[in-house]
């Protein structure tokens with residue numbers, strides 16, 4: 001099962017038939033397994049990794065560190081929810097260490113980030129402070145090196 | 160000066176026929192858009208942690224010779240690995256680090272072979288075996304394995320090849336070019352013949368980690384075989400380290416001492432940079448290696464299934480990264496098949512006859528390539544067969 005997940009994580013366009021060949025299983029068996037994984041939300045969503053810069057989209061991403069005061073019974077969850085519901089927020093992690101939430105906003109303009117932090121994020125009660133770091137360049141994302149300069153030039157025929 | 164250079168060249172060298180692979184190489188290199196299934200090395204780059212360890216060693220100025228035997232730490236790592244395979248060696252005296260399995264093979268032959276000694280070589284086999292035997296003054300005696308036997312060596316065939324001059328049996332499983340593997344049961348039968356006729360065994364196990372069906376058995380781990388076996392292995396295939404040129408031989412102390420004599424005067428030692436990196440591979444390379452093996456295994460299933468679907472019978476290879484489909488029903492010789500396929504569809508495969516008797520009706524296809532390239536190559540091969548009225552079914556996995 002993990003092998004199927006690995007394959008799909010790497011290439012979500014693989015069909016059940018292809019996965020069946022690669023893993024030595026029956027197509028129907030793979031189909032059933034994927035359906036189950038989708039149904040129980042082990043597989044949450046299929047998406048595409050895009051190099052937006054290459055597509056000519058000049059938008060920015062920022063990592064915002066958020067410190068907050070935990071609340072009785074719900075800890076950080078309630079505040080986190082108020083933050084992650086914003087559509088420009090793409091990823092939110094609760095962190096150990098110097099701050100509490102790592103909030104990643106992506107594909108927005110610089111001004112939108114500023115507005116978001118000043119008028120939305122910082123004003124939420126129990127948010128104690130924020131620190132915004134803009135992404136200057138992305139080298140690697142989701143395990144993929146965006147501009148891989150490495151080339152493995154093998155001879156075309158070797159013994 | 161005599162008129163021709165050839166008059167100066169040692170006849171033993173002149174006699175060696177040019178490599179059958181070479182001609183293909185020239186042809187395929189000149190063409191654009193070729194998908195090559197002719198490559199006998201991993202398509203992966205050496206895992207980063209190994210390269211990083213190499214860079215660090217250079218930073219620290221590790222640029223010297225090492226002991227002739229190789230770094231002791233590395234030999235200890237190798238001994239640990241072999242011990243995990245069931246063969247115990249003293250790292251100080253029974254292991255020699257070499258420049259690839261290639262050097263180890265040459266040293267083993269030169270240390271062992273007296274003029275006229277016969278070396279029994281199951282074929283199809285790696286292209287170096289016959290010429291290296293001859294260069295060492297030995298006489299190669301080929302034993303053709305067959306698809307019916309899954310390209311395994313059988314005790315009967317081995318028996319039949321033995322003469323009073325037989326000295327060594329050269330084994331290579333998992334095999335290049337067939338992908339055949341031999342399990343413990345199969346090997347025990349061979350060991351019996353080896354014992355009966357007092358043969359020595361050179362066991363080239365460079366593909367040992369690339370075993371997909373069952374578990375690899377180190378020949379030296381069989382009862383009574385360690386004393387008469389020279390195990391050759393290396394880092395090229397398992398860790399995608401072909402260009403580093405690092406391998407080793409493990410054998411009896413006296414034999415290693417004798418091999419080391421040649422090694423110290425001809426090679427001095429294996430490169431320290433490669434040795435340091437190989438040690439990193441042994442210590443921390445397991446996960447990366449297993450990941451690569453998992454990839455090969457998927458591709459293996461893909462090509463075997465693909466050949467089935469396009470109408471090329473192919474026995475299921477259990478190891479290495481080669482498939483050896485049968486092309487005898489196409490009416491073409493292996494060379495014609497490979498040549499036409501290259502010219503018409505720009506797919507390079509290697510005609511099986513270059514690997515010796517038993518390979519005439521097959522072609523070697525390396526699946527150390529991306530799934531995309533393999534899929535495209537299979538499509539092209541399907542088209543090639545269809546033009547000849549041979550394709551028997553539709554390719555469904557595309």
Ligand SMILES: Cc1ncc(COP(=O)(O)O)c(C=O)c1O
Pocket residue numbers: 159199258259260261262285331334335363365392393394395401404405406
């Ligand atoms: C069976 C076999 N033995 C030995 C070698 C050479 O290995 P190395 O790179 O360690 O010299 C190869 C390489 O293709 C091989 O296929």
